[in-house]
Amino acid sequence: MSREEMRARLFYGRAGRFGVLVDGSSEIIHVMIKGKRLKGVDEYNPLAPGDWVELDRDQLIIKRHHRDNALQRFNWKQNKPQTFCANIDMVFCVVAAKSPEFHVRFLDRLLIASELGNVNPVIVMNKIDEGVEHLPEIIDLYQSLGYEFVLVSALQNKGIEYLQTISQGKIVGLWGASGVGKSTLLNALEPMIQQETGAVNRKWNRGNHTTNFATFLPKSGGGFWVDTPGMRDFSPYLVHGEELVHAFPEMNDVAQACPFHNCMHIDEQECAVKDAVEQGSIAMTRYQSYQKVLEESKSYQKKW
Ligand SMILES: Nc1nc2c(ncn2[C@@H]2O[C@H](COP(=O)(O)OP(=O)(O)OP(=O)(O)O)[C@@H](O)[C@H]2O)c(=O)[nH]1
Ligand SMILES: [Zn+2]
Numbered sequence: 001m002s003r004e005e006m007r008a009r010l011f012y013g014r015a016g017r018f019g020v021l022v023d024g025s026s027e028i029i030h031v032m033i034k035g036k037r038l039k040g041v042d043e044y045n046p047l048a049p050g051d052w053v054e055l056d057r058d059q060l061i062i063k064r065h066h067r068d069n070a071l072q073r074f075n076w077k078q079n080k081p082q083t084f085c086a087n088i089d090m091v092f093c094v095v096a097a098k099s100p101e102f103h104v105r106f107l108d109r110l111l112i113a114s115e116l117g118n119v120n121p122v123i124v125m126n127k128i129d130e131g132v133e134h135l136p137e138i139i140d141l142y143q144s145l146g147y148e149f150v151l152v153s154a155l156q157n158k159g160i161e162y163l164q165t166i167s168q169g170k171i172v173g174l175w176g177a178s179g180v181g182k183s184t185l186l187n188a189l190e191p192m193i194q195q196e197t198g199a200v201n202r203k204w205n206r207g208n209h210t211t212n213f214a215t216f217l218p219k220s221g222g223g224f225w226v227d228t229p230g231m232r233d234f235s236p237y238l239v240h241g242e243e244l245v246h247a248f249p250e251m252n253d254v255a256q257a258c259p260f261h262n263c264m265h266i267d268e269q270e271c272a273v274k275d276a277v278e279q280g281s282i283a284m285t286r287y288q289s290y291q292k293v294l295e296e297s298k299s300y301q302k303k304w
Helices: 104-116 136-144 160-166 182-189 191-204 241-247 249-255 272-279 284-298
Strands: 006-014 017-022 028-033 052-055 060-064 070-075 080-086 090-096 121-126 149-151 171-176 215-218 224-227
Touching: 017 052, 070 104, 080 171, 090 104, 090 182, 104 121, 104 241, 104 284, 121 160, 121 182, 136 149, 160 182, 171 182, 182 224, 241 249, 241 284, 249 272, 249 284, 272 284
Parallel strands: 028 060, 090 121, 090 171, 121 149, 171 224
Antiparallel strands: 006 017, 006 052, 006 215, 017 028, 052 060, 070 080, 215 224
16 A cells, blocks of 8 residues: 555445545545546445545545445346445344234345345344234244344334344444334434434435435444345345355255256256255245245346
């Protein structure tokens, strides 16, 4: 790194202006990308909260550093991948027990995108005060896959301390469908943040991009919360169809036994994954999630 260049971390941004913290500094400065476009990056948003960037001596962003991980989806409106945040420690996949109605496929999509993005997911089921009696099988299934499944009520302050404990000092993303209670949860997790959240959002999320960007919010005791916009539909972004199987912990090993080494586990005559689904060792709902996500990715991928 030359003396003129500075490494900085991006905290928020929108409409071409980004709030960054330069290494060694404690004050956020507002900067832009040099020439408005980052070389070689063709994404809906070239930069996301959590990105490490390089600034030149005029404090213009000239480079995005390699990402260790990222939360992404495919943005159908823009026909491009969209990154919510990068370089985080874990993500809470937030679902609601009853309202909005719990959909196993939506949860799978959050998990798939977390796995594809190389971010460790924790399933957080909120609004358990509305009842979970219909859900024990679901909880069993996801626990058997190795996922942590935490039951909470943001409204009644249940399970909140546990979430605080497991996320102590970490950078934690929150994502989920619209209305599952992410904002309420964030306020329960971080009562001090309440006002600040509003202030940051008001300032940076004005206009018609309101629902599209994530923001880093400081946690008491170190680390950050990364609040993402509520989503109505959600498509994990697949660079190649082949990578999808790796997002399923229960399929990964089984797939090694498929006789065709390019097996996509869909139409092939012999397939270890399909056999496992028939035998019940892979849940049908999970396989259906696999099929759907693979199928829809074909419409934005030119070739496999
Ligand atoms: N019963 C119950 N309701 C809750 C709980 N947490 C949140 N809610 C309610 O759910 C509704 C949606 O909560 P929000 O926090 O706005 O949800 P959100 O996920 O941030 O929604 P978006 O802004 O659309 O992403 C509100 O009416 C909350 O009061 C809970 O633990 N129990
Ligand atoms: Zn197969």
